[in-house]
Each structure stands twice: as C-alpha cells, then as structure tokens.
Amino acid sequence: MDSNTFEVTDLKQWVYCPRVVYYRYCLPDVRPVTTLMAAGTAAHRDEGEREERRSLRLYGIKEGERSFDLTLCSERLGVRGRLDLAVAVPGRTTPGAEAVVIEYKDSERAAGAHFKLQLATYALLLEEAWGLPVRRGFFYAIPTRQVEPVTITAALRRKVVQTVSDLRAAVAGERMPDAPESRRPCVSCEFRRFCNDVV
Ligand code: SF4
Numbered sequence: 001m002d003s004n005t006f007e008v009t010d011l012k013q014w015v016y017c018p019r020v021v022y023y024r025y026c027l028p029d030v031r032p033v034t035t036l037m038a039a040g041t042a043a044h045r046d047e048g049e050r051e052e053r054r055s056l057r058l059y060g061i062k063e064g065e066r067s068f069d070l071t072l073c074s075e076r077l078g079v080r081g082r083l084d085l086a087v088a089v090p091g092r093t094t095p096g097a098e099a100v101v102i103e104y105k106d107s108e109r110a111a112g113a114h115f116k117l118q119l120a121t122y123a124l125l126l127e128e129a130w131g132l133p134v135r136r137g138f139f140y141a142i143p144t145r146q147v148e149p150v151t152i153t154a155a156l157r158r159k160v161v162q163t164v165s166d167l168r169a170a171v172a173g174e175r176m177p178d179a180p181e182s183r184r185p186c187v188s189c190e191f192r193r194f195c196n197d198v199v
Pocket residue numbers: 017018019020179180185186187189190191192194195198199
C-alpha cells in the first residue's frame with residue numbers, strides 16, 4: 001500500500017479511531033469487506049443515480065455544472081479520493097465562480113468531526129484540481145433526504161494538513177496510535193481482535 005498518498009477516508013477514519021488506519025497500512029490484507037460496507041457502497045451508487053435527477057435548488061444553488069464521482073488527487077497534499085458530487089457555481093469558466101463539494105451519507109445523524117474533515121479534504125483537493133475557491137459543502141443524508149451545510153473554515157483546512165502529517169508519522173514510525181477515549185467505536189469494529197489492551 002502506498003503510504004505517501006492517503007485516501008480521504010483515511011483522514012475521516014483517523015478522527016474516529018486512528019488505530020484503524022494504522023492497522024490498514026501496517027497490517028495489510030487483514031481487513032474484511034463486511035456486509036455492512038458492501039451495502040454502504042451500493043447505497044452510494046444508487047444515490048448517485050438519483051442525484052442526477054435531483055434539482056440543485058435542494059442545496060440553494062440556482063445554476064451550476066455538476067460532476068459526479070469525481071476522482072481527485074493531490075501530490076502536494078498527499079491525498080486522493082473520489083468525491084460524490086462537485087458543482088461549479090454557476091460554471092467552471094464563469095468569472096468569479098466558486099465550487100461546492102457534496103457527499104452522500106448513509107446516516108441520519110448530524111455530521112460529526114470526522115465527516116466534516118472528510119468534506120474539507122475534498123474541498124482542498126477540488127480547489128487544486130479546478131482552480132476555484134471552495135468555501136462550502138453539503139452532506140446529503142440518504143435515509144432522511146435532508147441536506148446539511150458545512151462551512152469550509154480555516155480551522156478545518158489546517159486540520160486536514162495536520163491530520164495528513166500525523167498519519168504519515170504513524171505509518172512511517174509503525175507505532176500503534178492510542179485508542180480513542182470512547183469505546184463506542186469498538187463495539188462493531190472489525191479490528192477488535194487486535195485491540196486486546198482496550199477491549
Ligand atoms: S477495537 Fe476500538 S480501538 Fe481498536 S481499532 Fe477498533 S475502534 Fe479502534
């Protein structure tokens with residue numbers, strides 16, 4: 001596995017539990033694709049097809065150019081990923097245009113810190129790819145069909161850069177990170193058997 005370029009989902013996971021990312025890079029080939037993960041991927045795919053018929057007004061956008069399933073990679077940042085939906089408002093070549101990042105979420109709960117970091121990471125990747133400012137994004141909750149706006153703040157941007165640096169240090173040093181304070185993520189974690197010290 002290439003430890004110079006991380007995936008956007010690694011950053012999200014790092015906030016949730018850094019050990020999961022550590023296991024992924026330092027103990028490759030142990031992670032099973034669970035039924036739950038496979039179902040989540042299918043829900044995302046279906047939602048993408050529905051999104052093509054949905055109006056941008058849902059996000060408060062009158063006019064925009066949409067790009068679905070956009071593969072993004074930044075060598076400078078050392079991160080790659082696939083964004084569900086990018087919108088250039090009102091268009092990529094319009095003077096003064098901006099871009100907006102949108103992710104689908106298979107959960108009814110408000111986006112936690114890990115989801116916001118994920119969206120901010122896509123914002124940085126998209127800014128570099130399209131050369132347009134990204135100041136905001138949205139989560140679309142698949143179960144409730146509700147939209148949640150997120151401002152891409154300076155603090156979130158700094159957190160993206162810091163998280164990549166922390167990730168790189170952990171993988172290079174191959175030192176197992178501390179477990180999160182809460183044991184809630186451990187309940188359904190597929191790596192439980194490696195964490196005898198905490199569960
Ligand atoms: S069992 Fe808990 S501490 Fe260990 S990787 Fe899973 S979530 Fe993290």
